[in-house]
Amino acid sequence: MPAIAHGSFDRRRVVERVIHDGAGTARGGRSTTVGPSGTMRGSMIVRTTQLTIPEPFSLRATALSHGWHECAPMHWCDAAGCLQVIERDGDMPVRLSMVDAPSRGGQARVRLTVEADEISDNTLSLMRSRAGVMLRADLDLTGFHALAAETPVLKPILSIGAGRLIRSASMAENIIKTICGTNVNWAQAVKMINRIAQLGPYIRNHRNLNAWPTCGEILKAGDDYLLGVARVGYRTKSIRAFCRSVVDGAFDPDALDAVARTESTDVLCKRLTAISGVGPASAAFLLGLLGRFDKVGVDSWTIAYTAERYFNGRKPTVRQVEKLFARYGEWRHLAWWFEQWQQWETAKSMLNGGNRHQGPRARRHQA
Structure with missing residues (x-):
């Protein structure tokens, strides 16, 4: 899993990282305006939105x-409050850095910094759209927020x-x-994911930013990489088929x-479970990522x-668990998730006003 230091950082320097040349000499100490395409930091174009x-x-x-922030190409820095994601526009890797900005008029704002060799208006628009998808900016959760406000365990x-x-x-x-x-503990899953991520294009002079x-x-x-390097085991067949x-x-x-x-949810679920390696529980998780929470x-x-x-302490049946959360209707997946999420040390820290991050507890789950 990516190691993220939690010491004392200058927020600006973490968010606006210097790009180095191959010899390791800092080249991005200053930003130079280059017109409508943004600024130069070292040899990289930088634009913000x-x-x-x-x-x-x-x-x-x-x-x-949940645990995606521990998996490449995402990296979360708690000290800077910065989410970094390495995206791509075709074969060109693009680094996105997101931090909270002051809210205005009931709207939260996120400052997005985009860095790449070239950033056209189309690339900037594409990256902004993808960042919105990552954060689910398009979802109307008014109904869920109203439900949470009336539910003591979710409030x-x-x-x-x-x-x-x-x-x-x-x-x-995501799939x-x-x-x-x-069927694996989370630490092992992160290792598999990060090794697969190494196959993607990387930020110039930063081989680990893929x-x-x-x-x-x-x-x-090929299978040699999936089995011998990524070590995904029996999942090789499913990943290859997909x-x-x-x-x-x-x-x-x-x-x-x-x-x-x-x-409908049932039809969409059938589409997902038709994918080799995706069972009912995995399909429900993916439905949540698609904005379907019922x-x-x-x-x-x-x-x-x-x-x-x-x-x-008695083991419930699947039917009993489904019945337990049925009262939340179209929001039952979010209700279940954020109820149990509050038991994670990450959530406890935030609820207690702290700034300490610990990832999801190690767990093994079924497809």
Whole structure:
């Protein structure tokens, strides 16, 4: 898992990192204006823009809403309050850095800094759109916030701006990461994901800052890489089959966002479970990333949590767990998630007003 230091940092220097040349000499100490395409920092173009998101919202609570922030190409720096993501525009890697900006008129704002070799208006617009998808800026969660305000177990999350689930902009990336996270503890899943991420293009002179690879790039690396380097084990077959279906045009994962706005949950769930390596619990998790929250994924962690909290230590059936959260209707996935999320040390720290980050507790869950 990426090691993020939590010492004392100058926020500006963390957010606006210097780009170094191959000899390690700092070249980005000053920014030089280059006209409408932005500024130069070293040999990189830098442009900034903003996102607006309805309150309540917190970048930190959203970034730490689940474990994606521990997986490349995302990196969270708690000291700077900065979420960094390496994206791509075609074959060109692009570094995105996001920090909270002062809110205005009931709208939270996030400052987005974009760095790349070239940044056209189209690239800037594309990166802004993808950052919005990552933070779920487009979702209307008014109904969930109203539910949380009336539900004692959920009400605390409103005070820290929680309620949105971070995701990768690409659904192909979300799906492969989800497959890596099944039937394994989280620390092992992070290692698998980060090794796969190394297949993508990287920021010049920063070999460890990779964008997520395309399905074609993963196929080109082959089973030897997936088995011997990424060490994904039996998941190799599922990842290969998924990537092949995308490359061959048999499946378009990035069409799922549009499909999720029109199809029923059951039909959408069938689409997801048709993917090799995606079972009912993984499908429910992916539905949440697509903005559909009316299905709870019941895996071993869900069973363990609900047994302890609601069934006096007795193992409940899947049906009992589903019935338990059915009262939340279309918001049941978010209600379940942010109820149990408050038990994580990350959430406890925020709820107690702290700034200490610990990742999700190690867990093993089923597909």
